[in-house]
Amino acid sequence: MANPNASESSKVGAIKEILVATDLLKRGWEVYRAMSPAAGCDLVAIRGPLVRRVEVKSAGRKIGKLRRNTWLFSNKRLRWDRYDVLALVDHDQEIYYRTVDIVGYEREIH
Numbered sequence: 001m002a003n004p005n006a007s008e009s010s011k012v013g014a015i016k017e018i019l020v021a022t023d024l025l026k027r028g029w030e031v032y033r034a035m036s037p038a039a040g041c042d043l044v045a046i047r048g049p050l051v052r053r054v055e056v057k058s059a060g061r062k063i064g065k066l067r068r069n070t071w072l073f074s075n076k077r078l079r080w081d082r083y084d085v086l087a088l089v090d091h092d093q094e095i096y097y098r099t100v101d102i103v104g105y106e107r108e109i110h
Contacts, residue, residue: 013058016056017033017043017056019095020042020087020089020095021043024043029045031043031044031045040053040082041054041055042054042055052084052085053084053085054083054086055082055083056089057086057088057089058089058090059088059089059090059096060091080100083100084099084100085098086100
């Protein structure tokens with residue numbers, strides 16, 4: 001039974017995690033979802049020898065002066081050392097994946 005006291009943002013976060021998990025499954029990954037809200041990442045994705053920790057965030061986009069998409073999201077409580085892939089999900093449910101290398105810099109996945 002659903003918790004009537006769950007916050008709206010928690011519900012939205014859960015929906016976005018399921019959207020990303022579904023997308024990764026379609027791309028051939030095995031996907032495991034964290035059971036604890038205190039887990040270091042939201043999902044773990046495995047394909048062959050590759051294991052990736054995935055953090056899912058709700059995000060918005062705006063077009064800047066140079067006509068580039070800028071992703072806006074809250075990085076509150078975001079620990080770069082706890083995940084390998086940042087999955088940003090916009091209001092239209094489009095998913096944008098970014099990787100994080102070992103020194104904490106983000107890279108776009110091509």
